[in-house]
Amino acid sequence: MQPSSQTPSDRQQPRSLADLFIAFSVLALQGFGGVAVVAQHELVERKRWMTNGEFVEEWAVAQIMPGPNIVNMSLMIGARSFGVPGALAALAGMLSIPLVLVLLLALFYSRYASHPDVTGAMRGMGAVAAGLIFAMGLKLSSAMKTNPLGIPLCIALGTACFIGTVLLRWPLVYVLLGLGAVSCLLTYRRLKP
């Protein structure tokens, strides 16, 4: 992969709503799990709709906001060129074809759901899916090394959150508004200039 040394001046623009729709469909269809990696490649290196620096900035905002990062990202890029219609075109591209595929997969599964081999295969895939989510957590946890809270506080807050959610079955709102607020306030104090 050649280093991308582009400047904002040779940045391209999406040509039309259809262009946005197709670009995000192509992007989504390549994304088995690791959509972020595919998004960087398609948007920065192939389409040249943004530089690497801009990608990082947009991604940070997509993460701050609720909702799936990649969905937020697509609507922000669509909106940048074409406003609300652009956001909707990008969102539709991201979701519509994958939605049809996932439904076909589900229909296929429900037809054969009683077949013991298929049930077994789904058990196996379910176990792998759980492992993928753990792995995502483990990968992201490396970012906590540079968190202003420090590693011990991060572990304490994470453990409290896990116990509350899994063992005590707290509704998510208590976790986010309670522990989340504590965590954000502590971070705010540590960030004091």
Added chain:
Amino acid sequence: MIASPILAMHPTDWLSLFLHYLYLSVLSVGGAITTAPEMHRYLVVQQHWLSDAQFSSSIAIAQAAPGPNILFVALLGWNIGLNSGSVAAALFGLCITMTGILIPSSTMCYLAARWGHQNSHLRAVRAFKQGMGPIVISLLGATGWILVSAHGNAARDWPLWLLTAATALIIWRGKVHLLWLLAAGAILGWFGVV
């Protein structure tokens, strides 16, 4: 056979489902998957609209398909509709959960995007972003845990737990494409190894 609860969904039930997803959308910092434990609590434990098996197979199918993982939300709505008796209801359920999970977060993101660009160095913005880190990561762990503990019989299910742990280690430390692991999981399950 999956023991699916057979449902009579009333209009008020659909409305509660929609409102619950609107509310989950606002809370879904870090992606909809972090609200999966709450969806499980509401849909499976509290309302009995879905079985445990339907819940975890919805997540597994969405992971196996290309595209954003958010589509597991569509499958949950689809399955609730199927449990209440028809494909039309399933399509309706899908629309309810997907519009519910998307409208609030997308609107907020759209409105906040420009503001966020101009103020990304504000202390409050950084405190929020970095402060939510440990919570968001821990919620991913909780989601994995709930998927695993649907298989709660240690004597019978330990190979499944081993597969989960091995997957987590391989993806965390290695460079194997996750599709290979999903395929391996399907094959192991098909032949009754796990």
